[in-house]
Amino acid sequence: MTKTSSGLTAPFALARVDEGGRAWPALVAGDRIRPLTPAELGADDLNAFFADPDWGRLGALAEEGGEGWRPLEQVTLTAPVEPRQVLQAGANYRTHVVQLIVAGLTKGDAARDPEEARAHAERIMDARAASGRPFVFIGLPQCVVGDEVPLELPAYSQTHDWELELAVVIGRPGFRVDREQAMEHVAGYTIVNDITTRDLLFPADVGDIGADWYRAKNAPGFLPTGPFLVPAPFVDPSDLRVRLELNGEVMQDATTAELIFDVPSLVAGASQTAPLNPGDLLLTGSPAGNGQHWKRFLRDGDVMTGSIEGLGTQVVRCVAEGGAR
Template identity: 35%
Template sequence: MKIARLGPAGHEIPVVYVSAWAGSEEVYDASSITADIDGAFLAADGISRLRSALAAGALPILPGAASLRIGAPLARPNNLICIGMNYAAHAAESGSAPPETPVVFLKPSNTVAGPYDDAPIPPGSRKYDWEVELGIVIGAEASYLNTPADAMAAVAGYLVANDLSEREYQLPGAAGQWTKGKSLPKSTPLGPWLVPADEVDPDNLRLRSWVNREERQDSNTADLIFDVATVVHHVSQYMLLEPGDVILTGTPEGVALSGRFPYLQEGDVVDLAIAGLGRQRQTYVRTPAAQATAPAADPVRRAEAAAGPSNGA
């Protein structure tokens, strides 16, 4: 089961994708169960209610689903919590030693965008960078958890995330600050789906990225320095985790910060994929100073994204 939100930005409806015959999928309208996919839905055992409704044949098929924009699978999260340098090779390419304790920072929740929406490059940006990451969706309140094993009960599911970062704003130098480099409009595309936790092995997921169909990142969550359980447990010692929060677990090596690749430019197309969690595609557009957002990608672009890079995912 894959949970998603379809429709224009700000007017998405909740849906469920379910495998059908010959590899096809049916898309069911879940609006009779919930008005949206958010923290309240997750806290009220919403995933189980969706499964029961599907089993009972109570959800109608959504006509024309393939023509609708795919939004982020979770309505604006309460918190976006990020783990930095959580792959040893990425820490090395960033010029840092692997951390001995998780590096934690926050992104504003208003940076969330759909997985196929056009991505605006900030005005004046010279070092805009991609980061494919596994996202953890919190489904139950958690604070001061006793052990990492306890943490898994708080996880509702997983999704694909792109933690876009402006390195010149982020890193030490002329006013370099992490918050500035991580807070830009539409800099956190999520989705396309939220996959329930009991259908995912988060410790063995291949994650990849491409820029203009050239591979940039190819790693596995088995290479995480701090695994999902450790991350959730650790963060719970410092803040109250609530249903609808999203934790981004860090990116592997292969970003532009490494010096091996150019930073993103207008017209570039970035694909990101995590096994079993789907793929994203963003086209990068230059943002005039007076323009805060960019238009969503059209259905043709989304159809191209579904085919993915020629070398697969």
């Protein structure tokens, strides 16, 4: 999808431009963009660059004028990353999880009193925070797309939901890193909308087996990402406003200050099980205001506009399965 304005506050950012199905790395400065050759990048590709980023080199290029620069509105951007792993933090915004639990407990034949349901949900979140251990699950890298790709809503459900999230892009590889060193492994940040099919997340036919994260979250295109990657030196992830509008109406509006586990804790926690690779995505969780809460899910023709302070804006258009693109 072409961008008329970057909406960035950083001196520069990275992106990937889609030309005829091929993507090439690019440097964004203001409302200008220019391709990056391997020589200019100092690496064969973006993941190799993230392993040992030279932001000074790119900063100098961003200040240059001359040939190579194009208006941002003349190009089509795709997802700014190609992760080998997608790690996703769950239950990381207290209000969001309380809303989901209350919504589930106050419907059906066995519905609880709303106040009782809320008290139960609050106890769950108190225990979650006291555990000291973030809850992380995995997603499929093939679901990562740019917002130029329409979000096709599978016909097998009518409960496809939005979850706008701050996403960490891993830089230097890390395995079993301490919280104190965790930020040394962060290359930058981007925006991800973690689309979720609610009625598949806790299907009735599996009883107490648990959540079905695979079916609920991994349909094609269910991780719209970008459009930009903002370098870590330009971002303080501790208090960024996260905002999602559906057809112009605000649905999510919160800040990352509400995270139960902050970015260093998530990076350290995720690295305890498996090594983190350059370019991997680590989603930090979704704030309150999802469709489950509003009792309104995604429909054909919906437009989601998601923004995170300093990281730009993504616009995702929804189409019914098999519908016109």
